[in-house]
Ligand SMILES: Cc1cc2nc3c(=O)[nH]c(=O)nc-3n(C[C@H](O)[C@H](O)[C@H](O)COP(=O)(O)OP(=O)(O)OC[C@H]3O[C@@H](n4cnc5c(N)ncnc54)[C@H](O)[C@@H]3O)c2cc1C
Ligand SMILES: *[C@@H]1O[C@H](CO)[C@@H](O)[C@H](O)[C@H]1NC(C)=O
Ligand SMILES: *[C@@H]1O[C@H](CO)[C@@H](O)[C@H](O)[C@H]1NC(C)=O
């Protein structure tokens with residue numbers, strides 16, 4: 406099997422999961438290895454069917470957009486018309502109770518330029534997936550197979566064999582476990598038993614047709630409405646502003662999650678009841694808003710779905726023999742709108758390492774990769790947890806109304822809140838980095854800001 410200039414270099418590459426990390430890995434590896442590995446064969450296996458409609462819309466930060474551009478995915482997305490999603494210049498913040506506008510959180514400078522040219526984006530997960538698949542399928546020696554659920558496997562220092570639900574097996578000399586937070590690659594092979602854990606936070610989300618909503622909305626792209634212990638995100642997903650993604654970010658008990666998951670897909674009346682109780686939960690949190698469009702959205706939106714957020718325990722194993730975990734499979738974190746950027750970055754960094762060290766043993770390469778990534782991922786994880794726990798930290802929020810737009814919440818160079826008082830410099834915003842966003846996640850903007858905002862309004 407092994408020929409060409411680099412005898413130890415993997416040729417039969419198996420990727421588990423055709424999500425963000427999996428497809429980014431296939432694309433990056435093909436781009437980086439095709440010229441040095443003459444008989445490369447990259448196969449991607451996903452347990453789901455190709456056309457899944459659920460999942461709502463994802464927020465891409467400037468960092469994520471920069472990486473997707475590098476992989477050719479952004480230009481693919483941009484050719485998809487209304488499906489391309491919308492670019493986000495700023496997120497408008499409102500207080501749920503008082504209805505007050507709290508200010509914008511900007512991704513751009515005063516001339517409308519983003520970080521190194523990149524703004525945020527809100528796009529349907531299904532559209533992002535279609536764009537990534539289109540790019541991957543055009544590449545030489547990449548094949549993507551759906552309906553292939555990994556159920557187990559075995560690994561030796563020589564090769565890895567994967568076993569799928571349909572009984573088939575496949576053997577390769579490098580496996581990338583990109584199968585998300587509940588990764589079977591992790592729980593069945595790399596670190597048996599290390600299951601993900603529920604963070605206590607869930608998204609209750611749906612899509613709404615804005616043509617049904619009588620009251621015009623005071624935002625053009627994305628808004629986050631802050632309540633005491635939760636927030637309601639509303640974002641257009643298309644340039645025509647007909648599709649509105651709505652997500653309540655709330656604390657939901659594990660007990661309720663278990664009940665929801667126990668409902669069978671064929672029990673339609675139980676499904677219906679559960680959707681009603683989801684809507685009831687959203688109404689209980691946000692229905693008292695003085696903003697009329699919020700009440701209308703809740704009244705007219707159906708099919709609320711529960712998406713509990715899980716995390717992977719920190720400092721778990723990332724590799725074994727010839728298997729490496731990437732993306733959420735390795736390090737799913739409490740909710741933040743930066744996670745996809747980490748998944749794509751994992752893929753790009755590992756691919757570059759492999760291309761630059763084609764002579765290197767995989768185990769050495771994995772260790773090198775871990776040295777590069779572990780610290781950064783731990784930092785991001787700690788930052789997410791801090792963001793979510795900060796309402797417990799009374800020291801940060803001493804009870805009195807404070808300047809909402811404290812620099813504590815903001816990435817350096819962001820002009821949130823500063824815009825009114827201090828003109829921003831003429832220089833362009835720098836290229837986006839994780840550091841520019843590490844202390845900010847739209848999803849964690851809840852009680853802290855909500856409390857000070859509501860307190861101001863008595
Ligand atoms: C409610 C919610 C909202 C979020 N919002 C955002 C956001 O706005 N911005 C952001 O950056 N991040 C967001 N995230 C996080 C983001 O979704 C993940 O970080 C990102 O999807 C990770 O990519 P991944 O490829 O590692 O995993 P995934 O995207 O989960 O992909 C895993 C793939 O593996 C497949 N798979 C799973 N098990 C198997 C198996 N046994 N065999 C074969 N295939 C399998 C799945 O079908 C899937 O295609 C959110 C997460 C949640 C839960
Ligand atoms: C690897 O591929 C990326 C795009 O996927 C490209 O930007 C980069 O220059 C490539 N690096 C090498 C070493 O081939
Ligand atoms: C793709 O696979 C074929 C068949 O194995 C091989 O001949 C070709 O060299 C491969 N191309 C690349 C770029 O790896």
Ligand SMILES: *[C@@H]1O[C@H](CO)[C@@H](O)[C@H](O)[C@H]1NC(C)=O
Nearest residue numbers: 417446447448548575576577
């Ligand atoms: C590529 O790998 C897949 C899965 O192992 C295999 O079915 C296919 O025959 C391989 N293709 C080539 C050209 O080796």
Ligand SMILES: *[C@@H]1O[C@H](CO)[C@@H](O)[C@H](O)[C@H]1NC(C)=O
Nearest residue numbers: 561562563564565575576577
């Ligand atoms: C995998 O490696 C083992 C030795 O560890 C070897 O016996 C087996 O033939 C290999 N399988 C394949 C498909 O290459």
Ligand SMILES: *[C@@H]1O[C@H](CO)[C@@H](O)[C@H](O)[C@H]1NC(C)=O
Nearest residue numbers: 495497509622623624625626
């Ligand atoms: C929305 O966009 C229009 C046209 O670009 C602009 O006039 C209006 O002020 C914007 N509204 C808000 C709330 O940003």
Ligand SMILES: *[C@@H]1O[C@H](CO)[C@@H](O)[C@H](O)[C@H]1NC(C)=O
Nearest residue numbers: 597598599718719720721722
């Ligand atoms: C899982 O990972 C953690 C590290 O976060 C480790 O302490 C533990 O031993 C691992 N295994 C199991 C079965 O939990």
